[in-house]
Amino acid sequence: MTVKDIFETMDYGPAPESAAPALEWLVDMGDRFGCFIDGKFTDPGETFEAKNPATGNVLAHVTQATQADVDAAVAAARKAQAKWAKDGHKRARALYAIARLLQKHARLFAVLETLDNGKPIRESRDIDIPLAARHFYYHAGMAELMEEELPDQEPVGVCGQVVPWNFPLLMLAWKIAPALAMGNTTVLKPAEYTSLTALLFADICRQAGLPKGVVNIVTGDGAVGEMLTAAKVDKIAFTGSTAVGRRIREATAGSGKALTLELGGKSPYIVFEDADIDSAIEGLVDAIWFNQGEVCCAGSRLLVQEGIAPRFYDKLRARMDKLRVGDPLDKAIDVGALVDPVQLRTITDMVEGSNGDIHRAPGPLPTQGCYYPPTLITGLSPADRLMQEEIFGPVLVSTTFRTPTEAVELANNTRYGLAASLWTENLNLALDIAPKLAAGVVWINATNLFDAAAGFGGVRESGFGREGGWEGLMAYTRPKGSSRPLREIAPYTTDDGDPIPPLDRTAKLYVGGKQARPDGGYSRPVHTRTGKLLGHASLANRKDIRNAVEAMNAARGWSRTTGHLRAQILYYIAENLSAREDEFAARINHLTGGRSGDKEVVQAIRTLFRWAAWADKHDHRAKPVPMRGTALAMNEPLGNIGVLCDDARPLMGLIEPVAPAIALGNRVTAVASAPYPLAATDFYQVLETSDLPAGVVNILTGDHAELAPHMAAHAGLDAVWSFSSSDLSAEIEHASAATLKRTWVNNSRTRDWPTATWLAQSTEVKTIWIPYGE
Numbered sequence: 001m002t003v004k005d006i007f008e009t010m011d012y013g014p015a016p017e018s019a020a021p022a023l024e025w026l027v028d029m030g031d032r033f034g035c036f037i038d039g040k041f042t043d044p045g046e047t048f049e050a051k052n053p054a055t056g057n058v059l060a061h062v063t064q065a066t067q068a069d070v071d072a073a074v075a076a077a078r079k080a081q082a083k084w085a086k087d088g089h090k091r092a093r094a095l096y097a098i099a100r101l102l103q104k105h106a107r108l109f110a111v112l113e114t115l116d117n118g119k120p121i122r123e124s125r126d127i128d129i130p131l132a133a134r135h136f137y138y139h140a141g142m143a144e145l146m147e148e149e150l151p152d153q154e155p156v157g158v159c160g161q162v163v164p165w166n167f168p169l170l171m172l173a174w175k176i177a178p179a180l181a182m183g184n185t186t187v188l189k190p191a192e193y194t195s196l197t198a199l200l201f202a203d204i205c206r207q208a209g210l211p212k213g214v215v216n217i218v219t220g221d222g223a224v225g226e227m228l229t230a231a232k233v234d235k236i237a238f239t240g241s242t243a244v245g246r247r248i249r250e251a252t253a254g255s256g257k258a259l260t261l262e263l264g265g266k267s268p269y270i271v272f273e274d275a276d277i278d279s280a281i282e283g284l285v286d287a288i289w290f291n292q293g294e295v296c297c298a299g300s301r302l303l304v305q306e307g308i309a310p311r312f313y314d315k316l317r318a319r320m321d322k323l324r325v326g327d328p329l330d331k332a333i334d335v336g337a338l339v340d341p342v343q344l345r346t347i348t349d350m351v352e353g354s355n356g357d358i359h360r361a362p363g364p365l366p367t368q369g370c371y372y373p374p375t376l377i378t379g380l381s382p383a384d385r386l387m388q389e390e391i392f393g394p395v396l397v398s399t400t401f402r403t404p405t406e407a408v409e410l411a412n413n414t415r416y417g418l419a420a421s422l423w424t425e426n427l428n429l430a431l432d433i434a435p436k437l438a439a440g441v442v443w444i445n446a447t448n449l450f451d452a453a454a455g456f457g458g459v460r461e462s463g464f465g466r467e468g469g470w471e472g473l474m475a476y477t478r479p480k481g482s483s484r485p486l487r488e489i490a491p492y493t494t495d496d497g498d499p500i501p502p503l504d505r506t507a508k509l510y511v512g513g514k515q516a517r518p519d520g521g522y523s524r525p526v527h528t529r530t531g532k533l534l535g536h537a538s539l540a541n542r543k544d545i546r547n548a549v550e551a552m553n554a555a556r557g558w559s560r561t562t563g564h565l566r567a568q569i570l571y572y573i574a575e576n577l578s579a580r581e582d583e584f585a586a587r588i589n590h591l592t593g594g595r596s597g598d599k600e601v602v603q604a605i606r607t608l609f610r611w612a613a614w615a616d617k618h619d620h621r622a623k624p625v626p627m628r629g630t631a632l633a634m635n636e637p638l639g640n641i642g643v644l645c646d647d648a649r650p651l652m653g654l655i656e657p658v659a660p661a662i663a664l665g666n667r668v669t670a671v672a673s674a675p676y677p678l679a680a681t682d683f684y685q686v687l688e689t690s691d692l693p694a695g696v697v698n699i700l701t702g703d704h705a706e707l708a709p710h711m712a713a714h715a716g717l718d719a720v721w722s723f724s725s726s727d728l729s730a731e732i733e734h735a736s737a738a739t740l741k742r743t744w745v746n747n748s749r750t751r752d753w754p755t756a757t758w759l760a761q762s763t764e765v766k767t768i769w770i771p772y773g774e
């Protein structure tokens, strides 16, 4: 080809990156890998092939870890943990050394990642590896600051971490860097398709002089992941599909293991008619064709405002038709190879089953390897399978909307809630829409921005927990202090037939601001310790929970009120409780047979004051992300929370969880102490006179064990907390897998939780990225 030819065609010339250094490293390592346990590689066992999806060539042989390997890795991590946790500065130095080594070997990592995964070298070189190094730098700082900034937190212990194949090294960095910074040790399982950069990372750990046992890598398929989740670890951190996340939730239920899940998504990409269309098109190329669309937060669901839709689609088709699909090691390639023929088949089948209008980019595809063309499907209805299910490939589905309200409705019409992009030149509109989107991350006039300082994670079936930022450290620490075993409390049952005057009353339920009879029509007598009849308490059932959820939904406005207003109402509740201090104290003493009723009421009033104080002080943060712009970390309420109250304290058991939950904007349905329900039912009258909007707090009475599974499985509850003395933690966590709601259970133990825990449990961090400039 002559220079003249090049000027005439303006075609790309080949720009190949050499695979040689990565292939040499594989040869140096013997092309066969064992696991990395206790600071060294084990001898390879039974192996499977690691293949290059762009060519089908075998790159290396990787060990399928056995139960003995997993046990040895966990034991090594356990042995190393206490010493590793001791010195934050030493940890900072180690993490810094890893970051430096990642940078030093950046090209080797990038080429190896591209060979193993099929992603374009442009992306592994410019995105995956630099972001992984940044994560270690950032968390080197966190290790240094832990003692000073998080003096009341301690490491969780040994972490089991399972990562997927779409960002193999980056996901490893997101897991390992914060875990190590906070003094934990780890056993990580990479995905079967993409183990090689994790093994190179293990080599880097050796070079960095990381103490043995601090990082362990066990390779293999899902069975190894299952072994790891069942192992004696203190925490599981998982990124992958919602289906496997659900299985892990069920498998770990009741084990006491901490859990974070970063799962799938079907993230909306919303384009308003006043958007800068060319920028929005470029953004879309990145949103759905970056990494072949194998991105959990891919902007895979395009919503375009009707007025600009025809023009937008024309421009989009013209742009996608120019995307170059091909050899991932070519630096001028836009879209590389899919990770495996299995993934190619899944995507092909999903698209072929669609009845929408399918447009595939016409550009030539390589004749061998796992390639799929950039694809746009229009004309789908919101309920179509492809509008709802994650395709995890370079396939964009689309529909139109007319008004901003409709855009929000369509955007939220999914079981997922990972990310969202919105495009408009009207900042008022953007900042109005961003808080209304059910997503953990929102990008305004941008997409796929990530940084170690900014939290990432989802809501709904996209999982729970955040990675990155201060909020990400919550997943790798726990509050210092010990817990005590809980004793189940039985209600007093002996009846001497002598009611306490003046009258035997049956306390109703409190739902939607009104006293309501229980759906089942049953109640039970409540006695004093000496057997006198105090009254009757209603027995709520599944339908009463349903009614309470409806009442909470009708009270959504509470979550949009100001912290100042919420504080005023909490103070007012405290004031009204204070006016009836003696009456409540006497009631508590009658119920429990104790004498500390007055102390409990004083404590309840203090608790209400404390959370009134916090209502307008849980500051949001603006994150110093490395770009011209900011990322806001907004502390949003979870929504509807179901609480099983502490049985031992008739009034405090109710106030302790309800006050922080409503102070931070949630609506609550609380099931009162099962043996001592009548202080909570007296409390209605306090609420009724305190200007609390109907439905914000609903109070049920009844059997915790009967109500817990219904609460845990109810799709309308966003979280369930259990402080009950009944042993319900396993059942709640297991049933919560259906909706993947957040749970906070006591595992039959009790302790005093610090403010930071209540704040974190009552809120969800939404990261809103706002780039500056024209």
Ligand code: NDP
Pocket: 162, 163, 164, 165, 166, 189, 190, 191, 192, 193, 220, 221, 222, 223, 224, 225, 226, 229, 239, 240, 241, 242, 244, 245, 247, 248, 262, 263, 264, 265, 295, 296, 390, 391, 392
């Ligand atoms: P999986 O969820 O199956 O895999 C993620 C990780 O979990 C891998 O390391 C996998 O091992 C491991 N694993 C599999 N089964 C279990 C188990 N029972 N217990 C513990 N760990 C397990 O995702 P896939 O990689 O198979 O991809 C399937 C689909 O998941 C994709 O098409 C996509 O829709 C979605 N996905 C979503 C991701 C996200 O970031 N949200 C990331 C990756 C996939 P191994 O791979 O070795 O089998």
